[in-house]
Amino acid sequence: MRNVATVTLSPATQGTTVTWAMDGPSPLIAKIMSLFFDADTMIGGDFAQGLVNLKAIAEI
Template identity: 90%
Template sequence: MRVVATVTLSPATQGTTVTWAMDRTSPLIAKIMRPFFDKDTMIGGDFAQGLVNLKAIAEK
């Protein structure tokens, strides 16, 4: 499986808008199993920690 993550930062009225996209190529079995897994549970913590880290870096 190949995963490409893209983070886009755009100026906003009060701060910055962060858009995080993930694109991947998956084998057939992964596509079949995908609906049975809660993606927020799987990567939600990493996403939240990534935003905390990004905020800390941006405010330096």
């Protein structure tokens, strides 16, 4: 699959809000797999760790 990852930075009262999203077409096999597998459970931890890493780098 080919997806576009977007990181959006928005000013917040105490710092910056970071939103990380991926968008793209979903082939038939991915649609079928989504019935049986939860993507957030499978890769959500990786995204969360990536945001923690980004925060650490940004605050240096």
